[in-house]
Amino acid sequence: MLLAVGGEDPVPWPGTQAPDDAELNEQIEDALGLNELERAEEYLEAWEKGEDAEHIFVQQEWIDDGFWDLDRLFQFGDALFGHEFRADDGYGHEGKPVPMQRVHEGRRGGLDTFSCAGCHFVGGADGAGTIAQNALLLGDGEHLDSAVVRNPPAVIGLGPVQALATEMTTDLQLLRDGAVMAADESGQAQTVQMLSKGVEFGRLTVSAEGQLDTSELEGVDADLVVKPFGWKGNIPNLRRAVEDAARVHFGIQSHVLALEHQANPDPEALGRGPDWFDPDEDGRARELEEGILTAAAVYLAMLESPQIIPPHDPGLRDRWANGSALFDEIGCNDCHRRELPMLNAIWREYSDTTEGPPVEFNLLSDGEHPKSGNRVQLFSDLKRHDMGPELADPFEVSQDSIPAGVFLTRPLWGLAESPPYLHDGRAATIPEAIAAHGGEAEASRDAFTALSIDDRADLHVFLLSLSRVPRLRVPQ
Amino acid sequence: MTAGNTRGSRGAWTLALGLTLGGCGDLDGANAGFISRDTAQPLGTLSRARPADDREQALTALAEDAWRREHRFLDAVDPGYLFRSTRVRQVEIDAGLWNAEELYQLGGQLFSLHFSAAVGMGGGDQPAIRRFHEGRRGGPDATRCVSCHWRGGLVGAGDAADNAMLRGDGNRESSTIPRNPPALIGAGVVQRLAEEMSIELRTLQNEALAFSAQADYALRLPITAKGVDFGFITVHPDGEVEHHELQGVDSDLIIKPFGWKGTIPNIRDAAEDALLIHHGMQSETLVIVGDESRVGPFGGDDPDGDGVVEEILEGQVTALTLFLAMQELPQEQPPEDSHLLTLWARGRRDFETLGCADCHTPSLVLDDPAYILPHRYGGSALRVDLSTEGVEPRVQPDAETGEYTIRLYSDLKRHDMGEALTERRGEAGVEAATFITPPLWGLARSRPYLHDGRAATIEEAILLHGGEAARARDRFASLSEVDRAPLRIFLTSLTRARRLVTQ
Numbered sequence: 001m002l003l004a005v006g007g008e009d010p011v012p013w014p015g016t017q018a019p020d021d022a023e024l025n026e027q028i029e030d031a032l033g034l035n036e037l038e039r040a041e042e043y044l045e046a047w048e049k050g051e052d053a054e055h056i057f058v059q060q061e062w063i064d065d066g067f068w069d070l071d072r073l074f075q076f077g078d079a080l081f082g083h084e085f086r087a088d089d090g091y092g093h094e095g096k097p098v099p100m101q102r103v104h105e106g107r108r109g110g111l112d113t114f115s116c117a118g119c120h121f122v123g124g125a126d127g128a129g130t131i132a133q134n135a136l137l138l139g140d141g142e143h144l145d146s147a148v149v150r151n152p153p154a155v156i157g158l159g160p161v162q163a164l165a166t167e168m169t170t171d172l173q174l175l176r177d178g179a180v181m182a183a184d185e186s187g188q189a190q191t192v193q194m195l196s197k198g199v200e201f202g203r204l205t206v207s208a209e210g211q212l213d214t215s216e217l218e219g220v221d222a223d224l225v226v227k228p229f230g231w232k233g234n235i236p237n238l239r240r241a242v243e244d245a246a247r248v249h250f251g252i253q254s255h256v257l258a259l260e261h262q263a264n265p266d267p268e269a270l271g272r273g274p275d276w277f278d279p280d281e282d283g284r285a286r287e288l289e290e291g292i293l294t295a296a297a298v299y300l301a302m303l304e305s306p307q308i309i310p311p312h313d314p315g316l317r318d319r320w321a322n323g324s325a326l327f328d329e330i331g332c333n334d335c336h337r338r339e340l341p342m343l344n345a346i347w348r349e350y351s352d353t354t355e356g357p358p359v360e361f362n363l364l365s366d367g368e369h370p371k372s373g374n375r376v377q378l379f380s381d382l383k384r385h386d387m388g389p390e391l392a393d394p395f396e397v398s399q400d401s402i403p404a405g406v407f408l409t410r411p412l413w414g415l416a417e418s419p420p421y422l423h424d425g426r427a428a429t430i431p432e433a434i435a436a437h438g439g440e441a442e443a444s445r446d447a448f449t450a451l452s453i454d455d456r457a458d459l460h461v462f463l464l465s466l467s468r469v470p471r472l473r474v475p476q
Numbered sequence: 477m478t479a480g481n482t483r484g485s486r487g488a489w490t491l492a493l494g495l496t497l498g499g500c501g502d503l504d505g506a507n508a509g510f511i512s513r514d515t516a517q518p519l520g521t522l523s524r525a526r527p528a529d530d531r532e533q534a535l536t537a538l539a540e541d542a543w544r545r546e547h548r549f550l551d552a553v554d555p556g557y558l559f560r561s562t563r564v565r566q567v568e569i570d571a572g573l574w575n576a577e578e579l580y581q582l583g584g585q586l587f588s589l590h591f592s593a594a595v596g597m598g599g600g601d602q603p604a605i606r607r608f609h610e611g612r613r614g615g616p617d618a619t620r621c622v623s624c625h626w627r628g629g630l631v632g633a634g635d636a637a638d639n640a641m642l643r644g645d646g647n648r649e650s651s652t653i654p655r656n657p658p659a660l661i662g663a664g665v666v667q668r669l670a671e672e673m674s675i676e677l678r679t680l681q682n683e684a685l686a687f688s689a690q691a692d693y694a695l696r697l698p699i700t701a702k703g704v705d706f707g708f709i710t711v712h713p714d715g716e717v718e719h720h721e722l723q724g725v726d727s728d729l730i731i732k733p734f735g736w737k738g739t740i741p742n743i744r745d746a747a748e749d750a751l752l753i754h755h756g757m758q759s760e761t762l763v764i765v766g767d768e769s770r771v772g773p774f775g776g777d778d779p780d781g782d783g784v785v786e787e788i789l790e791g792q793v794t795a796l797t798l799f800l801a802m803q804e805l806p807q808e809q810p811p812e813d814s815h816l817l818t819l820w821a822r823g824r825r826d827f828e829t830l831g832c833a834d835c836h837t838p839s840l841v842l843d844d845p846a847y848i849l850p851h852r853y854g855g856s857a858l859r860v861d862l863s864t865e866g867v868e869p870r871v872q873p874d875a876e877t878g879e880y881t882i883r884l885y886s887d888l889k890r891h892d893m894g895e896a897l898t899e900r901r902g903e904a905g906v907e908a909a910t911f912i913t914p915p916l917w918g919l920a921r922s923r924p925y926l927h928d929g930r931a932a933t934i935e936e937a938i939l940l941h942g943g944e945a946a947r948a949r950d951r952f953a954s955l956s957e958v959d960r961a962p963l964r965i966f967l968t969s970l971t972r973a974r975r976l977v978t979q
Contacts, residue, residue, distance in 0.1 A: 019538065024534060112636070113924075114932040136607070313546065458553075475626075475627070475629035475921070
């Protein structure tokens with residue numbers, strides 16, 4: 001048996017170095033400080049009911065006026081993530097908030113739990129969810145087999161992911177605009193290879209008349225917007241992801257959604273109430289202010305990024321290195337791109353309805369550490385791929401008509417701390433997840449299966465190094 | 477390489493039984509020479525040690541986390557390594573090869589382990605995952621115990637999203653009984669209290685029977701345990717006992733403190749059932765008992781027909797049971813702010829005057845903190861003194877009286893909770909509206925509340941009480957907002973010891 005080093009040491013550090021005193025003390029202080037704050041807030045809420053709700057009440061106008069600094073916005077976002085929504089907040093709809101409804105009813109959603117933290121805890125704060133926490137989306141409100149099953153992904157590192165997607169969108173749209181201009185100038189049809197950050201998205205043809213032929217695009221919608229969130233890659237940014245999650249899991253409707261509903265009613269998703277400002281008829285309007293959407297997006301974007309933490313044992317380290325090489329050799333890297341370059345680390349969070357300046361910060365330095373760095377080791381191409389019939393959803397789910405077997409390449413960073421795997425959490429282990437790949441990944445899957453037992457183990461070791469740093473905390 | 481189905485370990489088990497029969501009849505230290513440790517090993521990923529010093533505590537947590545990662549790598553190069561490290565055989569325990577600390581670690585490793593089909597998760601006739609249970613067979617609906625026992629810390633509570641959807645038809649949500657995973661800390665002491673209460677009730681009945689037989693007349697007497705009133709029994713000189721006036725306990729007079737309905741008498745039964753219904757991991761004992769409705773229709777040594785036998789060894793059940801029994805006790809931490817503290821003190825009185833304390837009995841006195849785990853196959857029982865061997869903070873004798881006062885906030889008795897909380901059907905002879913009083917200790921760290929987790933806040937939970945609790949509920953509901961605050965503050969002080977962790 002290959003044994004890890006550490007032996008009889010009372011405080012062994014097989015995975016990493018023991019933190020030095022200053023770093024350790026800071027970690028302890030942070031953890032205890034946060035705990036003290038959370039306990040104090042808990043007592044405040046007990047004392048004066050409604051305190052919790054105040055911690056998530058943020059008007060966009062206050063942000064526009066520069067009333068809050070980044071730290072404060074982060075705290076608001078953090079409060080939202082932990083907030084237990086309740087009837088007073090507008091939880092549920094039509095006065096029928098309990099008991100839970102796990103099988104969602106169409107696009108309206110269900111009632112899964114009370115807080116974001118309720119399903120994002122595996123591997124640490126802002127982590128992933130278990131299979132028990134799988135969301136059962138777009139069903140008939142009753143039958144398990146009517147729903148599509150979605151495992152809650154970890155929500156760290158999302159700032160760089162959105163930044164990359166935005167840059168890729170810009171690249172693709174510039175290519176399109178260039179082709180349109182060229183077609184216009186030359187009077188001839190133009191076909192361009194769509195390429196961003198080394199990822200190919202098929203071809204786009206512009207006719208002499210300026211008509212777009214998007215039929216040869218690959219892995220991206222016709223609008224050329226790279227949508228990095230949701231298992232199908234159908235949500236463009238964190239604001240919309242937070243808004244959608246609050247709506248379908250808690251029946252909490254943002255004011256921005258209500259405003260849209262006023263202009264373009266969407267009763268199927270929001271409800272049939274007579275008043276546009278309270279479509280779910282629970283007597284509560286403005287359930288989520290626009291400002292808290294901004295704070296939540298800023299919070300998520302400022303969270304730590306996953307890190308690669310190799311084994312410490314020299315024997316295991318060799319196997320890790322071999323596994324890393326195998327990852328490229330058998331073609332995992334074709335879709336699970338090791339890294340994508342982030343050119344612009346300045347985050348700008350714009351509001352939806354006001355004219356205020358965006359909230360600006362630097363993804364490489366502001367907020368929680370560790371950061372992703374410019375070379376974001378994401379292990380994804382942020383492109384959609386066909387995963388074959390075995391992994392396909394029971395039916396097509398997206399309004400964007402993404403085929404049932406097509407999913408966005410799941411970023412693998414943080415993999416070790418986010419089991420179980422695949423969109424419905426069906427794979428308990430990484431090898432099981434690899435073996436379940438099909439469609440465009442079939443060749444790589446077969447190459448994996450054909451590896452020797454030792455090589456498969458080495459690849460597994462490598463994938464287990466895709467992790468996140470241990471962080472001290474007091475459980476809440 | 478596949479763990480769990482090693483027929484070799486069955487061979488070892490048989491050999492050990494042979495020793496029992498052919499040898500001295502009881503396996504104890506004298507036979508230790510014949511038995512050696514098999515594949516189980518403590519990995520240093522968790523321990524009972526929880527230093528009081530913050531810095532030491534942090535280093536312990538980080539070291540445990542570091543070991544967890546390194547052993548996970550080892551599991552990749554040697555598939556099944558983590559599972560095998562939990563495979564302790566009962567004969568090894570009987571031979572005294574493992575001490576309490578080591579058994580705690582082995583049990584904890586099992587509690588954190590990822591089950592998979594390779595080690596016997598699920599059944600041959602079940603889908604890999606079945607979120608809504610089908611009958612008593614269960615799901616499976618989770619890959620690890622910690623999946624649903626995490627909130628507030630190790631072996632904590634589950635979120636509303638973690639609710640088990642029990643005994644349905646496997647597909648319709650409305651066919652299931654949703655149950656929120658409770659925090660399991662303090663379970664050892666809870667079981668001890670229940671055992672002492674059961675003995676007290678049984679002793680009362682026996683003494684009454686003896687008296688009745690001697691005096692030759694029937695006797696109707698109130699029956700109580702640790703000051704909790706369980707109604708009346710009537711005994712007859714011929715040995716007949718009438719139980720129809722009993723309240724909140726079965727006619728066997730055994731207090732069953734586990735399960736929301738109070739139907740499971742001890743930790744071992746609860747853990748064994750949870751392994752079965754949530755993971756499809758079948759213990760040796762359940763396989764031997766062979767109830768098809770629970771273990772599946774295939775019979776023999778693989779009744780769930782998944783090709784894996786001996787999914788959970790008796791020794792693993794023992795280790796898991798002791799791990800749970802040795803857990804820390806919840807703590808009361810009043811607020812530090814002087815104004816809040818004044819309100820807290822008032823809330824503590826309100827808890828009594830409003831009538832909450834009528835069922836949520838603030839404290840019960842434990843006579844003996846020794847947790848005894850009987851042997852199911854003829855060997856010696858295991859004994860763990862929870863006052864010295866449990867995880868800190870553990871049960872402590874009162875400095876003046878020497879008594880073990882357990883601030884549980886439960887009478888361990890079943891009560892009718894009224895229409896609003898009534899479930900779709902009863903269970904094990906317990907009415908659909910009847911539940912055991914859940915202990916309130918650790919309350920602040922175990923949200924959401926009530927049997928199906930429908931209450932996001934403590935106040936919502938109070939207001940949803942009905943039935944026998946209707947009067948207390950009404951008294952609280954009639955208070956002004958300002959006057960409700962003290963009780964909320966008091967209940968918020970029921971928490972767990974502060975602890976630095978990484979996971």
